[in-house]
Amino acid sequence: MNGQRGHHAGPKANSLVPAVGAFVLDEAGALLLVKRRDGGRWALPGGAQEVGESVTAAVRREVAEETGLSVEITGIVGVYSDPHRVIEYPDGECRQEFSVVVRARVTGGVLRAGDDAVEARWCPALRVAALDVDPAMRRRIDHGLHRREPYLD
Incomplete structure (x- = not known):
């Protein structure tokens, strides 16, 4: 999410790509995060949904690719689609935000960074605030930590 502009600023969108994110807590309440290769910021595991793939299949694939872990979907954090x-x-692409963030739990695998991640780790919820996280991603994390009802944007 390098180069993201603030609310109501910057160029008009010229593309829309469905994306997914996984909000995964372990038994101790630590959050699964990846350090993105494209920008070096911390984020929830996730990425673009592919043609022929469901949201849940995309989440499972992205989490496995980026963290080595298998997950099952347990709920929804929210839908983030603010056109601003x-x-x-x-390359000139200006992509409108469109992401479905789901709650998930680990069912197997071994934690390791892969694909778009340079690092993958469990972060205690109280330490997330100190990490370098894009503002839009921080909002998704905050919703996962503090909201019980799905967020719809």
Whole structure:
């Protein structure tokens, strides 16, 4: 999410790509996070949904690719689709935010960083605030930690 502009600022979107994210807590209440290769910020595991893939299948694939863990979906954190939240890419793409963030729990695997992640780790919820996290991602994390009802944007 490098180059993201603030609310109501920046260029108009010229693309919309469905994306997914996984909010995963362990038994101790630590949050599964990855340090993204494209920008070096911490984020929930996730990425673009592929053609022919459901949201839940995309979440399972992205979490496995980025963290080595298998998950099952247990609920929904929210849908984030603010047309004014646009991500600029170096190739000229200006992508409107569209992400479905689900709650999930680990069912297997071994934690390791892979694909788009340079690091994957469990972070105690109280330490998340100190990490370098994109503002849009921080909102999703805060909703996962503090909301019980799904957020719809």
